[in-house]
Amino acid sequence: MTTPPWTVRDSTYPLLDRWIRVRADDCATAAGVRVAPYYVLEFPDFVHVLAETVSGQIVLVRQYRHGIGASSLELPGGVMDPGESDILVTAARELREETGFFGGRLDPVVSLSVDPARYANRVHLVRAVGVGAGPAAPEADEAIEVVLVNRDEAIQLALSGAILNAAHAGFLLIGLTRR
Amino acid sequence: MTTPPWTVRDSTYPLLDRWIRVRADDCATAAGVRVAPYYVLEFPDFVHVLAETVSGQIVLVRQYRHGIGASSLELPGGVMDPGESDILVTAARELREETGFFGGRLDPVVSLSVDPARYANRVHLVRAVGVGAGPAAPEADEAIEVVLVNRDEAIQLALSGAILNAAHAGFLLIGLTRR
Numbered sequence: 172m173t174t175p176p177w178t179v180r181d182s183t184y185p186l187l188d189r190w191i192r193v194r195a196d197d198c199a200t201a202a203g204v205r206v207a208p209y210y211v212l213e214f215p216d217f218v219h220v221l222a223e224t225v226s227g228q229i230v231l232v233r234q235y236r237h238g239i240g241a242s243s244l245e246l247p248g249g250v251m252d253p254g255e256s257d258i259l260v261t262a263a264r265e266l267r268e269e270t271g272f273f274g275g276r277l278d279p280v281v282s283l284s285v286d287p288a289r290y291a292n293r294v295h296l297v298r299a300v301g302v303g304a305g306p307a308a309p310e311a312d313e314a315i316e317v318v319l320v321n322r323d324e325a326i327q328l329a330l331s332g333a334i335l336n337a338a339h340a341g342f343l344l345i346g347l348t349r350r
Numbered sequence: 351m352t353t354p355p356w357t358v359r360d361s362t363y364p365l366l367d368r369w370i371r372v373r374a375d376d377c378a379t380a381a382g383v384r385v386a387p388y389y390v391l392e393f394p395d396f397v398h399v400l401a402e403t404v405s406g407q408i409v410l411v412r413q414y415r416h417g418i419g420a421s422s423l424e425l426p427g428g429v430m431d432p433g434e435s436d437i438l439v440t441a442a443r444e445l446r447e448e449t450g451f452f453g454g455r456l457d458p459v460v461s462l463s464v465d466p467a468r469y470a471n472r473v474h475l476v477r478a479v480g481v482g483a484g485p486a487a488p489e490a491d492e493a494i495e496v497v498l499v500n501r502d503e504a505i506q507l508a509l510s511g512a513i514l515n516a517a518h519a520g521f522l523l524i525g526l527t528r529r
Contacts, residue, residue, distance in 0.1 A: 174412050174413050174414040174421045174493055174494075174495055175414065175493070176414055176416075176419060176420075177414065177416050185365055186364055186365045186372055188387075190387065190388075190389055191372070191389045193365055193370070193372065196416065198416060200414075200491050200493065201414075201493065202493065204490050204491045206416075206491045208367075208369065209369075209416055210369055210370045211416065211417050212391075212417070233353050234353050235353040235354065235355055235356060235379075235380075236463075236466035236467045237355075237356050237375070237377060237385075237388055237390065237467070238390050238391070238463070238465060238466050238467050238468045238469045238470055239463045239466040239469065239470060239472075240355060240470070241355075241466070242353045243463075243466045245466075281511035282511070283511065283513075283514055283515065283516040283519065284415075284417070284418045284422075284514050284515055284516060285464060285465050285516055285517070286417060286464050286465065286515070286517075287415035287417050287418040287420070287422045287424075287514055287515050288415045288416070288417050289417045290417050290418065291417055291418060291419070293418075294516055311383050312379050312383045312385045314353055314354070314379065314380065314381065315353075316353055329520070329523075329524070330523075330524055330527060330528040331528075332460040332461070332462065332524075334462075335462055335463050335466055336462065336463055336465070336466050337462040337463060337464055337473055337516070337517035337520045337521065338464070338465075338516030338517050338520060339520075340462065340520040340523075340524060341508070341516045341517060341518075341519040341520025341521075341523060342516065342520075344508075344509075344519075344520060344523040344524070344527070345508070345509055345511075345519060345523070348509060348523070348527075349509040349510075
């Protein structure tokens with residue numbers, strides 16, 4: 172048994188602006204069942220950074236997240252800017268803007284999806300080893316607390332449910348467990 | 351330093367139907383910076399099941415996911431139906447519909463968020479131990495392949511990036527590592 176793709180007969184954009192692009196597809200499954208409208212969210216790719224300082228600490232950020240309406244302890248990162256095509260460039264930029272940490276050696280780890288049923292984009296994990304501290308430069312609407320933890324604390328935070336973002340819990344466990 | 355919530359001055363729904371609810375909030379951060387519109391996606395809560403058969407195998411499902419436009423190997427699960435308020439009921443229903451497996455002992459593991467910046471809902475992980483095989487009853491638009499793997503294989507799938515859904519990779523590693 173396979174899981175063949177759907178065919179798309181027509182697409183419209185019922186909601187489209189700078190911050191969100193919602194596509195509505197008129198689809199047919201491989202078995203010929205019509206699925207319409209099927210909504211797909213088109214965001215730029217997301218990039219998050221598992222950064223380890225020169226003294227071996229993991230760099231996390233705590234910030235208010237308005238979707239869930241609560242504070243969230245996460246990996247630094249964000250969306251790829253227009254014109255950015257290298258995830259390592261986005262990773263280094265977001266890490267520095269949000270936390271001030273910079274430099275070190277950056278490597279791509281894995282590219283997954285936050286929600287393959289609804290999101291068209293990818294979320295990339297970048298590992299940064301040996302980053303050094305510097306001044307942060309957050310956006311005007313960002314209030315970001317930098318939280319440094321050691322490797323075992325980071326794993327326990329992910330396993331315990333203290334990392335609210337399920338993808339980030341996964342990224343922490345993938346990045347810290349599989350080396 | 352804290353990460354205080356934003357205040358919402360006004361909310362509208364620029365896209366609202368059976369399958370999607372997009373809320374647009376006119377917000378102010380604690381520092382008084384206006385953020386408008388800020389889009390929030392209101393879905394019912396999601397429930398996913400880490401099910402272990404009576405012979406100790408983990409029950410995964412492979413299905414086409416139209417958001418990303420690719421096949422995805424995932425934990426069984428779905429959205430809570432209207433009127434469902436018990437995540438164990440949703441877990442048992444989705445597991446049986448998608449895979450045919452049923453019974454066993456169900457326990458909640460952790461409740462996280464797929465995307466706390468954009469999603470208002472929660473995603474719940476339920477552990478099911480000792481489930482038995484039966485006939486599946488998928489929806490008309492679902493073509494689901496059941497994939498049984500052992501515990502170590504499941505962990506390796508999550509660590510390797512073969513589980514495309516980052517939250518599900520996290521759930522597998524949380525559910526299988528922290529016992």
